[in-house]
Amino acid sequence: MIFPASVQLLHIPDGFLSLPISVVSWAITLVLLYFAVRNAQQVLDERLVPLAGIMAAFIFAGQMLNFPVAGGTSGHFIGATLAAIVLGPWVGLLAMTAVISLQALLFQDGGLVVMGANILIMGIVPTFVGYGLYQLLRNQSRGVMLVGTAVASWVSIEMAALITALLIGFSGTSAFNVAVPAMLGVHALVGIGEALITVAAISFIQRTRPQILAEGSVAGSGRWVVAGLVIALVVTLFAPLASASPDGLEWVAGEHGFLQTAKDAPYQILPDYTIPFLGESGFSTIVAGIVGVLLVMGITYLLGRLLQRHEPVTSNQ
Amino acid sequence: MHVSTFDRYEQRSSAVHQLDPRVKVVLTLLFIVSNVALPDGAWWAFAAGWALLLLVNRAAHFSFGYLFKRSFIALPFALAAVTVLFTLPGTAVASWQIGSHTLTVSDAGLMRFASILIRSWLSVQMAILLTATTQFPDLMHALHHLRVPQVLVSIISFMYRYLFVLADEVIRLLRARDARSARLTTDGKLGGTIWWRAKVTGSMAGQLFVRSFDRSDRVYNAMLSRGYRGHLLTMNPHVMNGRDWLMAGVGTAVLVIIQLLGWLT
Numbered sequence: 001m002i003f004p005a006s007v008q009l010l011h012i013p014d015g016f017l018s019l020p021i022s023v024v025s026w027a028i029t030l031v032l033l034y035f036a037v038r039n040a041q042q043v044l045d046e047r048l049v050p051l052a053g054i055m056a057a058f059i060f061a062g063q064m065l066n067f068p069v070a071g072g073t074s075g076h077f078i079g080a081t082l083a084a085i086v087l088g089p090w091v092g093l094l095a096m097t098a099v100i101s102l103q104a105l106l107f108q109d110g111g112l113v114v115m116g117a118n119i120l121i122m123g124i125v126p127t128f129v130g131y132g133l134y135q136l137l138r139n140q141s142r143g144v145m146l147v148g149t150a151v152a153s154w155v156s157i158e159m160a161a162l163i164t165a166l167l168i169g170f171s172g173t174s175a176f177n178v179a180v181p182a183m184l185g186v187h188a189l190v191g192i193g194e195a196l197i198t199v200a201a202i203s204f205i206q207r208t209r210p211q212i213l214a215e216g217s218v219a220g221s222g223r224w225v226v227a228g229l230v231i232a233l234v235v236t237l238f239a240p241l242a243s244a245s246p247d248g249l250e251w252v253a254g255e256h257g258f259l260q261t262a263k264d265a266p267y268q269i270l271p272d273y274t275i276p277f278l279g280e281s282g283f284s285t286i287v288a289g290i291v292g293v294l295l296v297m298g299i300t301y302l303l304g305r306l307l308q309r310h311e312p313v314t315s316n317q
Numbered sequence: 318m319h320v321s322t323f324d325r326y327e328q329r330s331s332a333v334h335q336l337d338p339r340v341k342v343v344l345t346l347l348f349i350v351s352n353v354a355l356p357d358g359a360w361w362a363f364a365a366g367w368a369l370l371l372l373v374n375r376a377a378h379f380s381f382g383y384l385f386k387r388s389f390i391a392l393p394f395a396l397a398a399v400t401v402l403f404t405l406p407g408t409a410v411a412s413w414q415i416g417s418h419t420l421t422v423s424d425a426g427l428m429r430f431a432s433i434l435i436r437s438w439l440s441v442q443m444a445i446l447l448t449a450t451t452q453f454p455d456l457m458h459a460l461h462h463l464r465v466p467q468v469l470v471s472i473i474s475f476m477y478r479y480l481f482v483l484a485d486e487v488i489r490l491l492r493a494r495d496a497r498s499a500r501l502t503t504d505g506k507l508g509g510t511i512w513w514r515a516k517v518t519g520s521m522a523g524q525l526f527v528r529s530f531d532r533s534d535r536v537y538n539a540m541l542s543r544g545y546r547g548h549l550l551t552m553n554p555h556v557m558n559g560r561d562w563l564m565a566g567v568g569t570a571v572l573v574i575i576q577l578l579g580w581l582t
Contacts, residue, residue, distance in 0.1 A: 011394075012394070013391035013394050013437050013440070013441055014349045014352070014353065014391075014436070014437060014440035014441060014444070015349075015352060015353060015391075015433060015434075015435075015436030015437030015438070015439075015440050015441075016394060016397065016398065016433060016437055017353075018353065019350065019353050019354055022353070033466075033469070037466060037468050037469070041468065046545065046546060047537050048468065048472075049468065049471040049472055049475055050475060050533050050536045050537040050540060051533045051537070052472045052475075053471070053472045053473070053474070053475020053476045053478070053479065053533075054475065054476070054479050054483075054529050054530075054532055054533035054536065055529060055530075055533065056472060056473075056475075056476035057475075057476045057477075057478075057479040057480045057482070057483045057529070058483055058525060058526055058529035058530075060476065060480060060483075061480065061483035061484050061486065061487045061525065062487070062522050062525055062526075064484065064487045064488075064491075065487060065490070065491070065518055065521055065522055065525070079522075082522070082526070086526065086530075094468075094469070094472055095472075095476075097469065097472075098469070098472045098473045098475075098476045099476070101469075101473050102473055102476055102477060102480075104444075105448065105453075105456060105473075106324075106325055106448060106453065106477075107325070107390075108387075108390050108391070108441050108444045108445055108448070109390075111349070111391075111437075111440060111441070111444070112345065112346060112349055112440075112444055113346060113349045113350055113353060113440075168397055168398075172401070172429070173397065173398045173401065173433055174397050174398055174399075174400045174401065175400040175401070175403075175404040178400045178404075179397065179400065193515070196512070196515035196516070196518075196519060197515060197518055197519040197522055198519070198522075199519060200515060200516045200517075200518065200519020200520055200522070200523065201519045201520070201522040201523035201526060202523070203519070203520075203523070204519065204520045204522075204523025204524065204527075205523045205526060205527065208523070208527060209527055209530075212527075212530060
């Protein structure tokens with residue numbers, strides 16, 4: 001029996017996030033869901049429910065699709081970027097929200113009180129970041145568009161992994177120095193599988209139903225990248241403030257005071273995953289993670305600009 | 318594929334099953350919040366929480382093994398918390414020499430790690446009980462009555478309804494792929510390169526998307542022709558009776574006692 005409720009590191013169970021972090025995540029998620037419902041209803045009206053509902057079922061069922069990689073492991077996909085590209089970010093976000101809610105309610109795959117954080121991680125961040133990056137390159141040649149899709153899905157998974165590591169870290173459940181590189185490392189591989197499947201799926205849809213891709217787009221391409229980044233930054237900046245309860249801050253302080261003994265910790269394996277002038281602290285690792293993601297986004301953007309000169313834009317859809 | 322493949326509802330006739338779904342949802346959420354709010358090392362409060370779980374489990378006519386076996390679903394995530402064992406400052410409890418590195422477990426780290434695991438373990442069990450004693454449509458009605466936006470509730474209900482249909486579609490796609498030898502054999506020779514396999518899987522995802530998209534169109538048209546105007550109707554009135562209010566009160570009181578136990582001892 002193939003079963004989609006597999007263990008995914010991005011589904012945080014209850015108990016792993018502190019209460020303040022859960023509440024702040026819910027607040028951010030609720031604000032964006034409000035806009036998602038409003039915008040999607042304006043466009044689709046009562047058609048929204050069947051479309052988003054069946055698309056959510058598609059993403060869930062699609063997670064059963066896997067391809068053998070080697071030695072019993074298999075790559076399978078999460079689908080947020082695909083959903084955002086074909087449905088637009090708002091409907092895509094609503095579909096992902098339904099998927100995450102159902103997984104938590106029915107399979108206990110992800111917690112209930114931390115569901116806000118899970119929607120933020122697997123819904124908001126990957127749909128916005130993925131959609132924004134895809135928008136940067138989509139009006140160009142087919143090859144460039146597909147490369148853009150690949151980068152968009154890979155980066156969106158990495159961003160989701162980064163935010164997961166940050167939320168766990170700020171809750172005092174894990175050390176940043178370990179969580180951030182470990183999550184980014186594991187999902188760098190997961191992201192490749194995701195990128196391959198997403199590119200092949202988009203390429204298939206473009207060949208068979210190009211009009212769906214044209215319908216799915218929403219105006220204002222650049223704004224989506226900015227939106228994704230702003231969300232990531234808001235989480236990074238506000239999470240430590242939210243954990244003003246002894247939990248988070250005391251823990252971060254402990255982390256700094258503990259630097260002497262940290263020499264013995266296992267994360268010495270990755271001594272360079274820090275920004276030198278900020279010192280070897282958890283904070284430095286966060287900055288390193290964010291800089292890394294920004295760098296990838298920047299390179300994608302420049303690549304798109306460079307290629308644009310050789311491939312003139314045919315039409316401004 | 319049969320509906321029961323995804324359904325986690327366990328049919329019994331018990332007081333817990335008959336309790337209004339709203340009460341069950343709210344008490345489950347309060348229980349989880351209460352667990353997360355307890356301080357590290359509140360062992361008596363954690364024990365009281367577990368006792369409460371066992372009591373509800375018994376009242377719902379489930380065996381001890383039923384809940385216990387399913388309670389470890391979130392355990393793999395514990396891996397994410399392992400680091401606190403080594404990074405919290407405190408008195409050393411145990412240490413290992415691995416190559417040139419020394420791993421030291423502190424008492425504070427051990428306490429925090431155990432507390433995180435117990436919180437998660439207790440919370441997931443109450444969520445399991447909620448799903449096992451409440452039918453999914455009732456759960457959705459409860460969310461509606463608790464002021465979750467109707468659009469979201471409708472989307473989730475819709476997704477639940479079409480999960481089985483699309484899962485069948487996936488199984489057909491997988492069977493077709495297997496029949497065409499895309500499966501990897503043990504010697505790794507058949508089935509093309511990894512790129513080719515990824516491409517095949519991606520095309521399947523694309524195909525599944527196109528079929529789902531078309532289906533949503535057909536479903537929408539069918540709904541319109543049957544008088545759909547943007548919200549789903551229900552014939553179940555869902556009225557809270559005296560017993561439901563009583564249980565809501567008792568449950569909240571028990572959780573308050575657990576909190577007091579955790580913070581005062």
